[in-house]
Amino acid sequence: MCLAIPAQIVRLLPESDLATADVSGVQRTVNVALLSDHNLAVGDWVLIHVGFAISKVDEVEARTSLEFLESMGQAYRDEIDALMQSEAEEGSG
Amino acid sequence: MTEQQVLERIEHARRAKAVLREERITMAHGAGGKASRTLVDAVFLEAFRNPLLEPLEDQAVFELNGTRFALTTDSFVVSPLFFPGGNVGDLAVNGTVNDLAVCGARPLYLTAGFILEEGFPTADLKRIAHSMAEAAAAAGVAIVAGDTKVVPRGKADGCFINTSGVGVLAADPPLRASRVTPGDAILVSGPIGDHGTSILLARGELDLVSDLRSDTAPLWDLVQTMLQAAPGIHAMRDATRGGVATVLNEIATSAGVAMTIDETAIPVRREVRGACEILGIDPLYVACEGRLVAFVDAAVAPAILSAMHAHPLGQHAAIIGKVNAAPSGMVLVRTQFGGTRIVDLLVGDPLPRIC
Amino acid sequence: MRFVDEFRNQAIARDVAAEIEHLVEPGRQYRFMEVCGGHTHTIYKHGVEDYLPPAITLVHGPGCPVCVIPMGRIDDAIHIARQPGVLLATFGDMLRVPGGHGSFLDANALGADVRMVYSPMDALRLAKRNPDRRVVFMAIGFETTAPSTALTLLQAEREAVDNFAVFCNHVTIVPAIKAILDSPDLRLDGFLGPGHVSTAIGCRPYEFIANNYRRPVVVAGFEPLDILQSIHMLLRQLAEGRCEVENQYKRVVGREGNRNSLDAIRTTMELRPYFEWRGLGFISHSALKLRDAYARFDAERIFEIPGVRVADPKACQCGEVLKGVLKPWQCKVFGTACTPETPIGTCMVSSEGACAAYYNFGRFTRIHTQEAVR
DSSP states (O other): OOOOEEEEEEEEOSSTTEEEEEETTEEEEEEOGGGGGGOOOTTOEEEEETTEEEEEOOHHHHHHHHHHHHHHHHHHHHHHHHHHHHHHHHHHO | OOHHHHHHHHHHHHHSOOOOOOSSOOGGGGSSSHHHHHHIIIIIIHHHOOTTTTTOOSSEEEEETTEEEEEEEEEEOOSSSEETTEEHHHHHHHHHHHHHHTTTEEEEEEEEEEEEETTOOHHHHHHHHHHHHHHHHHHTOEEEEEEEEEEOTTSSSSEEEEEEEEEEEOSSSOOOGGGOOTTOEEEEOSOSSHHHHHHHHHTOTTOEEOOOOOOOOOOHHHHHHHHHHOSOEEEEEEOOTTHHHHHHHHHHHHHTOEEEEEGGGSOOOHHHHHHHHHHTOOGGGSOOSSOEEEEEOGGGHHHHHHHHHTSGGGTTOEEEEEEESSSTTOEEEEOTTSOEEEOOOOSSOOOOOOO | OTTTGGGGOHHHHHHHHHHHHHHSOTTOOEEEEEEEHHHHHHHHHHTGGGGSOTTEEEEEEEEOTTTTSOHHHHHHHHHHHTSTTEEEEEOGGGTTOOBTTBOHHHHHHTTOOEEEOSSHHHHHHHHHHOTTSEEEEEEEESTTTHHHHHHHHHHHHHTTOTTEEEEEEEBOHHHHHHHHHTOTTOOOSEEEEETTHHHHHOSGGGHHHHHTTOOOEEEEOSSHHHHHHHHHHHHHHHHTTOOOEEESOTTTOOTTOOHHHHHHHHHHEEEOSEEEETTTEEEETOBEEEOGGGGGGBHHHHSOOOOOOOOOOTTOOHHHHHTTSSOGGGSTTBTTTBOSSSOSSHHHHSTTSHHHHHHHTOOSOHHHHHHHHO
16 A cells, blocks of 8 residues: 555765665655665665655566566466367367 | 446436535636536636537637637646746747647737736746747747736735637638547647646655656647648647646547547656656646647548658657547546556546555 | 566466466355555556456455544644644645545635645655744554654654654554454455555564464555456465465565564554544554654644544445445445545545545446447
């Protein structure tokens, strides 16, 4: 719940609680104090909500999620193919 | 009650006569959405009712001694007065020119009335006037009459401008919402939401920074190019306050048709998208100041589109959807995701969401 | 847009939808509650239901922090806004919510100064720039937003911004879910858990739902593919006889949550003994207030608020919609007396309210939209 959007850190500001985050070319200063354990670096992606970074976006997990989603379809298609194949074989027997 | 019965009840309520319930004006009444429409219907249409006003188009069209004229008026209260891409003066000239252009009238003469706040810098006023002169020259119009009033400090936000504009009909028949027909293609002349987003960012309250500029521009030249490309243009509107969604809804209601839009076909700059995602606003509702929406016979749409692409203000023009017969008055969007949703008029200003 | 567009992919959606059809038991009806207002908004904005078979019903829950604020609290906020010298700063969603005597927008028309801000830090900045005004921030939201208010209070304290105050209406999600589960008139087969709240509190707090109430939970992201995948995961749990808390939103949510967020809340706020939720009544330990150490920033202690309990209008059925007992269109006044222009209740005003989402986006059934689009 609550509108939060992935943004990329493009600058870390000397007052260590602040950073500049970019969403498709629009930039805003965000407070990153909640992610002080994460050693944020320029290029990292974070989730921003009302001007604060509330979580880091784990790019590996994102990739894994997408691959799983993509494979779901593939597994289903393979199953259908196998089904059609076996029906065809039965039919021709 | 079944869901179907509820939906019918809603549609019936939507078409019912507007009733103004509020005792006082709120900001919602000025946003160009439902509240604005109710105000216009319940107060102004009620009081002024006449055949020229009733279509509630952006301009009135009438005939005098064999010549058909278009007449319009507009007011400009933008804040901040100076923003990336222009200032209130540019908006005043281009906005008025465009209100005339979209019915197919060549804009000729403008008037400009100024309401100035005590304490407003004269240097700023000169800048505004200079911009208006340049915009008028670029649009091929002359500012031929004006007025100036000054009100005490605090009674106006710097500088308010009211305009009127008159032009001569070049399109025959004139472009009117009533001509929109099922099967028509819906075109937009370029990326949407630039102006509103630039203004929102320029206000500085939201602390968002980008390279976005207002898209304010005079559209008569583009309209003329389109008119000359092929017959079969039925209606046009410039998408200002309330954005493209408001134009689509107004025409759908006025013409008694439905529309289906393809979300992925709508041109939007990535920065507009980014700002809108951050704030939770839909770009379809964000104001433009130099974009038109056109409803054209499907057969000629490709030719019109080519003509637009060849024009500097139409380079990113696109066909974004089509007009259907039913359900009447409804605008639907096929989303990027492949689902469908309704795009209705908002009540007031799109408000940034937090959650 | 990265991490957004990939999760709006149509081709993948069709595949997941096919998998979902595959998992649905013939003849069985499924009712899943999506707790968050953000989920409701996504579902309607993108047309997610177009991908679901009729056997699956999505029930909208109480996770819309604007929707659950009782009218009396709005009146209290307006009372504060009308005090001399006060500038009330609030999120945009709140501006048109009706209290007993009108909304913030109406109060502005009568001379109050209520302004929209995007961040609580913007409110703090307003306070610093306007030392002659008392700036009060209307703090709303679940555990997603409370840490942001907390950090703002800590900064106000560090910088001694004495003219800044917070009117705290933060609420917590677990008691609301429990109230739903204890509702006698509700049948649910599973939950789409609140994705962004979970960035703060993690996934463990929902284990009681699976363990004690025997309903599966999937903590879900907010893009349409996240929702489809989460529904798929719920169906798999049911098909395989499992009942656990799973995390679909792993790219952003960890099992343990964010200690910094929880610490910030704990330092500045504490639980109220009870709080009134619109539609759900009084729930104990479900809302936050400022700790004594922050009393000088607490609007409730600075101003004498009326604290009058205002009953919802008789016609209003927001409570039942928030509990998922009624679908928006089943409310007696939906679409007639209660419309976005003339809202009776919060569900119709908030852009994440189920009624607003349904009225503005989803009014036509799946069948109708498919006909119209053909």
